[in-house]
Amino acid sequence: xxxxxxxxxxxxxxxxxxxxxxxxxxASEVMLFGGLFSAYIFLRIGADYPWPVHVLNPWYGFINTxxxxxxxxxxxxxxxxxxxxxxxxxxxxxxxTIACAGAFMCIKTVEYNDKFHHxxxxxxxxxxxxxxxxxxxxxxxxxxxxxxxxxxRLNAKGMLGINLVNPASDAGFxxxxxxxxxxxxxxxxNIVTLDSSVVAKLLAEATKNKKPTVKLTxxxxxxxxxxxxxxAAYDKGKAAFRDxxxxxxxxxDDTMRLLVDKVDLRRLIPTQEENLGKAVADVNDADAWKVxxxxxxxxxxxxYKEESGKFAKEHDKQVPLKNGDFVREAFTMEISLHENGxxxxxxxxxxxxxxxxxxxxxxQHMAPTHAAEGGGHHDHPEIAIEKKDIHFYSNFTPKYNNYxxxxxxxxxxxxxxxxxxxxxxxxxxxxGKKMFKENPEHLANRVETGGLFWHFVDxxxxxxxxxxxxx
Amino acid sequence: xxxxxxxxDSPEYLKKQSLLVWKIGGVxxxxxxxxxxxxxxxxxxxxxxxxxxxxxxxxxASLVALIFMHLKSERGIIYxxxxxxxxxxxxLFVLTYLHWSDPLKDYLF
Numbered sequence: 001x002x003x004x005x006x007x008x009x010x011x012x013x014x015x016x017x018x019x020x021x022x023x024x025x026x027a028s029e030v031m032l033f034g035g036l037f038s039a040y041i042f043l044r045i046g047a048d049y050p051w052p053v054h055v056l057n058p059w060y061g062f063i064n065t066x067x068x069x070x071x072x073x074x075x076x077x078x079x080x081x082x083x084x085x086x087x088x089x090x091x092x093x094x095x096x097t098i099a100c101a102g103a104f105m106c107i108k109t110v111e112y113n114d115k116f117h118h119x120x121x122x123x124x125x126x127x128x129x130x131x132x133x134x135x136x137x138x139x140x141x142x143x144x145x146x147x148x149x150x151x152x153r154l155n156a157k158g159m160l161g162i163n164l165v166n167p168a169s170d171a172g173f174x175x176x177x178x179x180x181x182x183x184x185x186x187x188x189x190n191i192v193t194l195d196s197s198v199v200a201k202l203l204a205e206a207t208k209n210k211k212p213t214v215k216l217t218x219x220x221x222x223x224x225x226x227x228x229x230x231x232a233a234y235d236k237g238k239a240a241f242r243d244x245x246x247x248x249x250x251x252x253d254d255t256m257r258l259l260v261d262k263v264d265l266r267r268l269i270p271t272q273e274e275n276l277g278k279a280v281a282d283v284n285d286a287d288a289w290k291v292x293x294x295x296x297x298x299x300x301x302x303x304y305k306e307e308s309g310k311f312a313k314e315h316d317k318q319v320p321l322k323n324g325d326f327v328r329e330a331f332t333m334e335i336s337l338h339e340n341g342x343x344x345x346x347x348x349x350x351x352x353x354x355x356x357x358x359x360x361x362x363x364q365h366m367a368p369t370h371a372a373e374g375g376g377h378h379d380h381p382e383i384a385i386e387k388k389d390i391h392f393y394s395n396f397t398p399k400y401n402n403y404x405x406x407x408x409x410x411x412x413x414x415x416x417x418x419x420x421x422x423x424x425x426x427x428x429x430x431x432g433k434k435m436f437k438e439n440p441e442h443l444a445n446r447v448e449t450g451g452l453f454w455h456f457v458d459x460x461x462x463x464x465x466x467x468x469x470x471x
Numbered sequence: 472x473x474x475x476x477x478x479x480d481s482p483e484y485l486k487k488q489s490l491l492v493w494k495i496g497g498v499x500x501x502x503x504x505x506x507x508x509x510x511x512x513x514x515x516x517x518x519x520x521x522x523x524x525x526x527x528x529x530x531x532a533s534l535v536a537l538i539f540m541h542l543k544s545e546r547g548i549i550y551x552x553x554x555x556x557x558x559x560x561x562x563l564f565v566l567t568y569l570h571w572s573d574p575l576k577d578y579l580f
Binding site for chain 2 (some may be wrong): 013014020023024027028030031034035037041042045046053058062065068069070072073076077080084291314315323324325394452455457458459462463464465466467470471
């Protein structure tokens with residue numbers, strides 16, 4: 001069956017059908033993104049924490065904006081080439097458009113990767129330290145582990161046969177074994193070497209005998225270095241994995257080592273506070289200085305004086321604490337050992353090396369060099385934060401705060417649109433030749449439809465760039 | 472490109488369109504740089520920066536919609552779709568605003 005009105009306009013609407021369809025679809029897309037933009041405003045207005053401003057590297061957003069604008073031009077040129085029946089030019093412009101989509105997604109991937117490796121650590125008093133984990137890892141270290149208890153789940157079938165929790169232990173905990181062989185004595189005194197098949201066999205046997213656990217004793221004491229995300233809970237002598245496996249031993253170390261690139265003290269100031277002197281007194285005793293050391297506190301106070309002096313000069317009639325820009329500039333500070341850091345107020349402090357690196361265990365920890373977000377290489381001081389001092393920590397993902405939640409929701413959905421648009425345009429490029437020969441105007445109309453969607457994707461980004469990156 | 476007028480398919484018209492697209496692209500690029508500069512310039516308050524930045528973004532979006540998406544010369548029925556959608560989108564933003572300035576909340580708490 002031939003689809004009607006693919007080239008000529010329907011008499012009643014005055015439009016060919018696909019154009020009518022794409023505009024209806026775009027209207028629904030306006031609603032979709034409108035809802036998300038509305039959510040962004042809602043979250044920003046209602047935030048009970050300092051809304052992050054200028055935390056993303058604007059270069060990523062800027063370059064991606066230019067890439068999308070250029071791709072909007074190229075897709076139009078491709079359509080115009082088709083209208084002029086120039087197949088070769090059409091191919092060139094379309095390849096450029098799809099290459100732009102690829103470039104956009106590559107930049108987005110690099111940007112997301114930065115977020116996944118950048119952490120914020122909130123101390124018990126509300127001070128926030130931002131930076132990168134040393135060697136990109138934070139591990140809870142257990143030594144002298146003598147007992148491992150595997151968990152079975154009797155009657156493990158969940159609702160409609162779907163288990164919402166892990167049905168039983170698996171061999172995943174063995175991944176974190178760093179010292180010793182996984183040789184154990186089972187409850188009958190037999191020696192077993194654990195791997196995934198042996199674990200499965202032991203659990204199957206226990207389930208058959210309706211035993212909830214399988215207790216294993218290590219032949220030699222073992223050592224585990226475990227990612228905290230894999231643990232449900234732990235104390236000084238025991239750690240429970242999320243799948244129910246428990247190990248008993250001795251907690252050796254759960255200190256976080258961080259290459260700090262920023263200190264943020266804004267949460268220490270009460271929301272209604274208007275007395276600047278009191279606010280400064282509050283941040284003077286911040287927990288951040290206990291881990292960063294007095295030299296950085298001195299640098300911070302100098303930085304604060306500079307910022308408040310600048311503000312007094314430029315805004316003599318305003319209450320400083322009512323000005324979000326001032327609060328952000330004065331109560332946060334970039335931290336870098338590099339003299340030519342990204343910001344003017346970064347100064348190389350005369351740091352006591354032993355003090356700064358006292359927590360480092362291995363030689364590589366003594367050279368805190370890291371590619372900070374922003375592309376430049378800066379040296380950041382390495383600090384050790386004890387677990388008891390940490391109130392909350394996360395990488396810059398939706399878990400960290402609502403800003404990153406809406407950032408990932410908006411840019412992720414937008415990214416999916418870029419991928420979808422690129423697939424459709426690729427189809428027109430690689431499978432359009434036959435239609436071009438038989439009915440070029442039909443192909444031109446198809447490309448126009450795809451192009452309209454592509455411009456909409458560009459249009460959404462035009463708002464995302466300033467809202468997320470610049471404001 | 473939307474209308475079935477013969478002159479819209481003439482090589483001269485299409486060449487003019489091609490040139491126009493490049494010009495508009497240049498304006499959009501320039502506006503992107505302006506958005507960046509505005510964001511880091513002190514206009515007295517952050518609210519003003521946001522307003523000016525969004526005004527530039529709205530101007531850019533208008534150019535994309537009117538020129539690149541050809542709304543400038545499109546049929547009336549498409550405007551009707553968009554007007555219908557706009558009512559609901561505006562409603563979403565108004566609801567957000569209503570929450571922000573809830574008189575009951577201000578009175579009771």
